[in-house]
Amino acid sequence: MVCQSPIIELHDLRFAWPKQDLLLDIAEFTVQPQQRVFLKGPSGSGKTTLLGLLGGVQLPQSGCIKLLGQDLSQLSASARDRFRVDHSGFIFQQFNLLPFLSVLDNVVLPCQFSKLRKQRASIRHGSIEAAAQALLQQLGLARQLHSKQAGELSIGQQQRVAAARALIGQPELVIADEPTSALDADSREAFLQLLFSECAAADASLLFVSHDQSLATLFDRSIDLSQLNRAMREQEV
Ligand SMILES: Nc1ncnc2c1ncn2[C@@H]1O[C@H](COP(=O)(O)OP(=O)(O)OP(=O)(O)O)[C@@H](O)[C@H]1O
Numbered sequence: 391m392v393c394q395s396p397i398i399e400l401h402d403l404r405f406a407w408p409k410q411d412l413l414l415d416i417a418e419f420t421v422q423p424q425q426r427v428f429l430k431g432p433s434g435s436g437k438t439t440l441l442g443l444l445g446g447v448q449l450p451q452s453g454c455i456k457l458l459g460q461d462l463s464q465l466s467a468s469a470r471d472r473f474r475v476d477h478s479g480f481i482f483q484q485f486n487l488l489p490f491l492s493v494l495d496n497v498v499l500p501c502q503f504s505k506l507r508k509q510r511a512s513i514r515h516g517s518i519e520a521a522a523q524a525l526l527q528q529l530g531l532a533r534q535l536h537s538k539q540a541g542e543l544s545i546g547q548q549q550r551v552a553a554a555r556a557l558i559g560q561p562e563l564v565i566a567d568e569p570t571s572a573l574d575a576d577s578r579e580a581f582l583q584l585l586f587s588e589c590a591a592a593d594a595s596l597l598f599v600s601h602d603q604s605l606a607t608l609f610d611r612s613i614d615l616s617q618l619n620r621a622m623r624e625q626e627v
């Protein structure tokens with residue numbers, strides 16, 4: 391049997407933004423390969439901050455964050471950036487697409503920064519463009535939209551482009567920060583089902599942040615950051 395490290399392993403993490411009170415104090419948090427985890431918490435509770443720490447954009451003041459067994463604090467800032475693009479795909483609330491680039495160019499972007507993802511996408515599909523087209527098609531974006539500027543698409547379409555960009559080259563972890571808040575309930579669930587099937591096809595774990603409690607039952611695990619975070623629990627006492 392192959393023994394796989396957890397995708398995310400976090401121990402005794404403490405983080406405060408400069409000149410601010412302690413925001414996060416988390417004893418343990420683990421995400422296993424292929425697990426789908428729902429993360430909720432009140433506005434301002436530090437969900438996006440936690441995702442930034444998992445991406446290695448910020449480092450904690452103390453404690454340890456491991457992604458695929460790699461301690462992020464052991465890497466230089468540029469090595470952390472590389473590690474993030476190699477192994478994780480992010481979907482942001484505002485999608486962060488480059489509006490003047492075509493849909494296809496937006497989707498292949500991670501492969502321009504990560505040799506590993508370029509290699510994986512090319513091996514599977516022949517080229518990164520073919521990989522992007524296949525993903526976009528699976529996510530329901532017709533071929534004639536692929537050459538359009540991303541900024542010309544509807545919100546729901548942009549969201550699918552952002553998902554394809556996160557998934558290309560099969561990162562082990564997909565992180566989504568409230569990507570459904572602009573959609574109505576039906577489109578929200580349909581998008582989530584698409585995301586699930588694409589993550590399953592790529593063997594990726596999914597960490598999905600949302601305020602929408604009704605989505606929680608669709609996941610393997612649901613976590614409330616205000617329960618997990620000792621800094622917040624202490625404020626409540
Ligand atoms: N770049 C930053 N510099 C300084 N403080 C920040 C920064 N980003 C966030 N914060 C502060 O950290 C706290 C948590 O913010 P964060 O964005 O992580 O919350 P959130 O749980 O994602 O909220 P929401 O549900 O509204 O998206 C807030 O008090 C915020 O002001």
Ligand SMILES: [Mg+2]
Nearest residue numbers: 437438439567
């Ligand atoms: Mg947030």
